[in-house]
Amino acid sequence: MAKEIYSTYPMVKYLRKEALPTALCPGCGGGTVLNAFANAVDQLKIDPRDLVVVSGIGCSAWIASPYFLADTLHTTHGRAIAFATGVKVGLPDKKVVVISGDGDLASIGGNHLIHAARRNIDITVILVNNFIYGMTGGQVAPTTPFGARTTTSPYRNIEHPLQISETVAAAGASYVARWTTAHVYQLIESIKKALTVKGFSLVEVISQCPVQFGRRNRMKEPAEMLRWFLKDSVPISKARNMSPEELEGKFVIGELVNRERPEFTEELNKLIDEVQEHFGLREE
């Protein structure tokens, strides 16, 4: 059975076969994200040898690492973007992509996320927001909706979720978009743009974790979660005319920013040129 799926799934050429099947639960949104990423790479005709994929720790960190057949750096919890920064400076001509979860990138790693956006380093971050710490058993996250139940907010969550995309846009990223796993085609288009844009790009994907989140919040089936995403999504053009009260609990989807700003590795190399020129160090 499994064999048949591998042989008919066209994107399998991008995957490390010896690492399959993936460890993701059935119905997890992670598979959709992996599929969208592989399709974006395929449509852009990116040679995987020109890709370095970096991830942190968590279920979502596993989406592309080790499954994607490229150089892959699976790092410590929260630090993927900092590791990726070193990779990008070392290999400025390669595409450096971080795929990881909301706990990983926006909680323990939140500082690196903000500062990479501020530097506007040419890294693409695909942040899988499932509102929960999936891997460790469904604990409350800084993205968990107000009032939701988790294993460490068993009565209700009394904290307010972080608006990740808005925060990163404000910090200075070149490109920021948010979609859900129910918007696959738009998601692929945004990942393609993120991979093409020069500068820091973030694609936030609202994703279902039926096992750790859905189950405890009256959405046992993955499909129920997808219907919830569709029902509560608001396109950004519409959201601009809505009040904060009306937007409470909604998912604003679409492109938040797409702008040109000086990029970090380019500035770094320009600076080196200037310094070498200034001190007369160029090859005689």
Add this chain to the structure above:
Amino acid sequence: MIIRGDEPEQIRLLRKLYKKGNYFMQGNEAVAYGALFAGCRFYAGYPITPSSEIAETMAKELPKLGGYYLQMEDEIASIAAMVGASWTGFKVMTATAGPGFSLMQENLGYAVMTETPLVLVDVQRSGPSTGQATKGAQGDFFQARWGTHGDHPIIAVSPTSVEDSFWETVRAFNIAEKLRTPVVVLFDGIIAHARERIRIPDPEEVEVTYRKLPANEEEAKLPFGDPHGDGVPPMPLFGHGYFTHVTGSTHKENGLRDVYTPEVHDRLVRRIHRKIEQNKHVYEKYEEYFTDDAEILVVSWGVTARPSLGAVLKAREEGIKVGLFVPKTVHPFPGERVRELSKKVRAILVPEMNLGQLILEVQRFVNDDVLLKGVNKIGGVPLTVEEILREIRGVA
């Protein structure tokens, strides 16, 4: 190879920028120049006293050599970025002090587990916590050894003067490259800020090594194997189309994670230990003074080795048969040599700027019939020749 195949150009630049000869400089600057001569072209750090001049010197000099200086948002990001850059082929360094060293421990363990060469300079200052920020100390001896969690080997070197810190930094890079491992430079705030004469050599006088790269596709497929029996796997760098997978989780020789098979973990962690144990010749280094006929032995390290030598010289003038042993590589501790020496002496003194750390290593190798005594001082002021001499006289 000094850096990614660019040796002649780098030698030309080094020669043009830093004329060989005598200079008067700070220990921190000497560390930075040592790194530049060793081929370090990537530095990521976060400012902290008493290490900041290393960052400042690197920020000023690296761009001249075509290298990268990154000031990161914190120490965790700094060592993370170094690991990332090291996998693209750069020789990388950071410098910090106690509080920052504490923050780096998780990713130091990651570097051990993923066998990533890097050099981490800890300019020891007085702790615990922020302690006396501007004062030197030797309190991180065991943090360097056991700061990160789990079974792991570590290599740490410790310079004793400004000139020595140039050469020990070069040595740290060479060890890191040869053994594909992180190396800690246990420096201290006193030498870091002391100004002394130092001779800057011609770049060709500096022996510089570069990590082993895969000789063919087969070797590249086993980034954590041991094809040469020396415990050191060739490093398939990113960007070469090898599709290398690197993880801090337990992994097989091909890099893929396997955290369930006991044998896989056992094989990996023991090989990483064996890599260090069987390559002693790469890193073991110590100095001995008057140990031939010594009846009393002083064992000291880093900044305290200097007043220790002064005290030994004075005591010798007084006819006391005392010798000095200075480990330059402090981890792994050259205990076997200490064991040999201890058999001929009746007392061992261990002066250090802490409440007794190196002495615990010494103790493991010395029989109970030898008097073992610490000479300890904290508060940020170095031990003096007089203070150590008094102790030597006390056991003479």
